[in-house]
Amino acid sequence: MIDVFLPPAFILIFAAILIGLLRGHLRTAVIFLAPVLALWAVWQVPDGVVTSMGFLGYTIEPVEGSPVRRLFATIFLIMAFVGSLFAYRQARTVEMMAAFVYAAGAIGTAFAGDLITLFVFWELMAIFSTVIVWCGGTEAARKAGIRYAILHLIGGVILKIGIVGVVIQTGSVDVQPMLANSFATWMILIGLLINAAAPPFSAWLSDAYPEATPTGAVFLSAFTTKTAVLALILLYPGEPILIGVGLFMVFYGIIYALLENNARRILSYSIVNQVGFMVVAIGIGSELAINGAAAHAVAHIIYKGLLFMAAGVVVYRTGLHKCTDLGGLFRTMPLTCICGIIGALAISSFPLTSGFTTKALISQAAVADGLVVIYFLLAAASAGVFLHAGIKFPWFVFFQKDSGLRPKDAPWNMGLAMVIFASFCIILGVFPQLLYQLLPYPLEYQAYTPSKVVFYLQLLLFSGLAFFLLLPAMKRTLTITLDTDWLWRVLFVRMGNGVYALIESTGDALGNQAKSRLNAIQQRARRLWGNQGVFARSWLIGSTAIWIAVLLSGYVLIYYL
């Protein structure tokens, strides 16, 4: 093995630069070869620390291999490849470049052996995902991008505070399992959970992702939250608080998605919901649970990418986002419709799809630890997923009513990307061993038993019945739903305006006399320190030289006296 192993992430960063410089077929070649080359590099990374170097007195380990790190890096690169296929003919160059650096950040984080490297790649993701949000090009995208950036930078600062604290306490920057039992470890946990879209900061996700371009949202759906899941697996396996946080996310995602009208925002809420399942599993922390979290993350990246692709094609062809404007698109978009349905079945963990073979591991982990309540809550949530994403999304977009829209189906590259991911959903559902053998711990698990299949068919199909019986109650309205971001988008703004008004009125109350005195002080200050003030104006070089000469001679004179 070579001594200095180049982090696979650098291949994508280098590719991003080339994408900006090249045009035509060369650019296309870079877009498709770079993820393949990086994937090869990922599978050359052996277990354990590969590279280490000194940095400011700390030992930095930019590349550390382990099965779970390689698994996440692999799925990130598959996503980068298929996402690029989906995007490369439609997306702007700057968006493709940002997507590659963003993916590089995810892969760099996946292999980070120390907290400093992790932090650097973490921030790289924050910056370039913001660029992707901004590529949406609208005023709404610009504003959502600023809010997104502020929240992620705050999250980064919190993470950084925690890292510094842990380094001071333990003297080690290693990425290793810990528990939230001190201020510093709490800060790291909060920093990670902000990126996982956990409460109370989950609003950034559904705020920003729907504003990206049809292609940009596909990249966004994959990396930030799942990198956070991997970081939680590496740093906080078995942290009990995560079970509660995850369960909250699961039901938050369902309820908000049920209330939502924007098709891609429904999918955004369901990211929070699905990541919630993974967070619960990490909180349980057994080998089976960690396997479940990792497997579900892989399956989730694929079917959620697929769903965002299907929704993206609809937005690309119609320019419409809202369920109330859409409907009946199955007539002219059969491919997008079928791929969307496969993605929807997979997210609902229908038998024969990837969701079934991966989410079952998490439920099984709850059973194995005797967590009765959690097991039933997860089962209820599985029913809810079918309700809010499994049927609601395809129903309102592709069926529902005839909106009169007759858009063309997906362009060939977008269609091919969807077919690839739809096939993956089914292949991993039919041959789960393909994924099971890559999981961090050895797994003996029978995904399909007649008993399990009947149980889940009953659960899901009767949820479907509930959907159609309750359809009148789920009529879409032209509304948004307030979330915690109301606090900083409305309440804090009002408070700020209030403070400003208070200062103004205090000034008025001081009366004219006080005001004129204040003005006098101000004028005096301006005379002394203003542009032409004695202390601030610029001097001619000649007079400066004379003054220096005078002062120096005075100094010499005094020295000799």
Add this chain to the structure above:
Amino acid sequence: MNSKPDSDHWLVRASTIRGFWIGGIAVLVLTVVAQLFIPIKGYFVVDGWLGFAAIFGFVSCVLMVIVAKIMGKLLKREEHYYDD
């Protein structure tokens, strides 16, 4: 949708939709009946009862829709709420 003329896509004709309902309900019944022949191995006793998953799934969904409705009353705003 039921009032669409027969010239529309076969999927949205009233007869097809009636067929879907009948077929769908038949499948629902079948999944519960199947449990008589394929006993569900319950992990916590109750989940092995006949039709447990069916009722549990249905009731969970109804509850979630009700909760969403109530929260919607409190938290829904018209869509340009943040725009000014």
